[in-house]
């Protein structure tokens with residue numbers, strides 16, 4: 591465990607900053623009561639941490655109403671709230687082949703069960719979606735364009751502002767899946783003309799699992815598709831319409847919110863730019879090293895502009911799983927293999943036939959030494975494979 595080199599930050603960031611563990615522990619011991627349900631001091635103080643975190647996250651996305659920042663379990667949950675709360679029978683949605691199953695599957699369900707039409711726009715050879723191709727798919731009944739901001743397979747960051755402008759011009763709501771990007775690269779809903787952002791707490795926000803949420807811009811409504819306790823106005827027969835209650839159901843994950851609070855504070859102290867710069871320096875080092883190895887196939891663009899610290903590769907002639915098993919078993923390197931819950935990416939790349947890709951996700955605590963060790967390990971595996 592001591593010697594483990596963790597390069598699976600695309601799945602979840604690990605370890606978290608010490609400040610996250612410490613704050614979650616002290617918060618839960620001191621303030622772990624149900625916020626907003628009662629008027630006693632402790633309850634109010636717990637609520638204050640929740641509200642401050644709402645504000646911090648709304649600020650992160652440049653949203654001006656913290657109440658429109660609603661907490662959910664994770665981004666899968668938030669994306670379900672969006673896809674079921676914004677699309678109705680007869681509507682049309684445009685998405686991309688870069689999406690995670692947390693977008694693809696709710697849309698397949700909407701299509702099969704509720705007669706919602708869906709178009710999937712493919713990415714180009716570098717891993718980017720051409721905004722004009724999205725524009726070409728917009729039709730009279732298009733109600734939603736939903737795009738993965740940063741690919742969890744290829745690492746490419748999509749041109750949101752151009753897509754946002756197209757959506758505004760056509761009066762279509764624009765939602766993004768910021769699971770891999772929130773806390774890593776800037777997201778400005780005003781400048782990028784985004785209507786709804788879905789995020790998860792446990793990846794680049796450096797919080798724990800089981801907490802995420804969405805920000806809904808003023809003027810956009812996401813219908814509530816569930817109902818339950820809100821802690822306020824209990825006599826109302828119907829679930830409350832006002833935000834954040836509209837999209838929050840039952841007792842929330844307060845300790846998770848505290849974790850995001852501490853994660854975001856850490857990011858602010860270090861500087862989001864600085865963290866990204868560090869991770870991209872290591873990503874370039876990894877790309878350069880892997881590129882020199884005979885028999886290694888790298889996917890996506892050569893140039894790492896508009897990119898997060900995620901890279902996919904394979905060793906020629908080997909299934910992704912076997913490479914990952916060797917990296918783990920022989921070198922104590924943890925990375926992810928397979929389809930990474932993004933099957934259409936692999937259908938397009940042809941990697942669905944070889945068990946997907948090996949994905950390396952670099953985080954703030956990785957070092958040059960980790961990357962050099964990983965490059966050396968892949969070189970040895972590729973050499974071994976060639977000699978077989």
Ligand SMILES: Cc1ncc(COP(=O)(O)O)c(C=O)c1O
Pocket residue numbers: 600601664665666667690692738740741742767769770790791792802931
């Ligand atoms: C792009 C993308 N979207 C959505 C998700 C789902 O995140 P969660 O499992 O936290 O809901 C992931 C996680 O792997 C992801 O990478």
